[in-house]
Amino acid sequence: MKALYPGSFDPFTNGHLDLVKRSCDLFGNVLIAVLKNPSKLPTFNLERRIEHISEATKELKHVQIISFEGLTVDCAKDNSVDLIIRGLRAMSDFEYELQIAHTNRSLNSDYETVFLATETHYSFLSSSVVKEVARFGGDTTQMVPRIVSEDLKKTFER
Template sequence: MKALYPGSFDPLTLGHLDLIERSARLFDGLVVAVLQNPSKNPTFPVERRLDQIRTATAHLPQVEVASFDGLTVAFAQTCGAGVILRGLRAMSDFEFELQIAHTNKSLAPDLETLFMATATAHSFLSSSVVKEVARFGGPVGHMVPQGVAQDLAAFFNRESPEQR
């Protein structure tokens, strides 16, 4: 069975990568899909986020990387996924994610949602926290893949970890 892991991934964190690696072992195929959300003002354009994910998942041959706009369930059906994967960091995530899962089920009854708890080591991570730390010059190498850390340093006009 193929699973879909949708999100904005702006930027990809080690928490996201942990869920990707763990779920890649559970499914025959995994599509990591960047949602093009016109109501958000992303740090990185979609193509850069796709490149970041492809680089970070290059060791996982069963992982495909794509982008989409519109309804997640429509994209899941287009790519042949039977499961939508969602990560949970805290109880507060669950309430929102459950509402989305029920909405998706009402739109596509054959599509399942699987919630996976983020590893404890990454439970504090969110893309917004990472960007805030990077904006003020804090180290993010323990929060994001190396290439993403370099991209954040360049975006915020800071030294990359390799330049220190």
């Protein structure tokens, strides 16, 4: 089975990594699809985000990383995946993610979305929180893979 894990991953967190590892155990193969969204100005460019994810997942045998633009269901179809993975940290995520899942299903009924709850110790993590901590000089080493933490420190050095 092949699962699609889409997102902007700006930056890729330990919560994301945990979901990838668990998805590999559950589904076998995971395709991480990094969204290129021209309407957003990311902290890290697409190539660097892919490098971060590649480094963080290098020990995982059944992970592939691609970039995509456009609709998630089109990415799923183009890459012959079986399902879409989305992570949930809190109840507030559920409403948004459910709306996205219903939208994707209405666009292409071939794809189910599987929600995975994050591990409790990652439930507070979001890319926005990590960037805020880094922006004010906080320690992100327990929040993101080493390569990401180093890049955040360089990016937000004062």
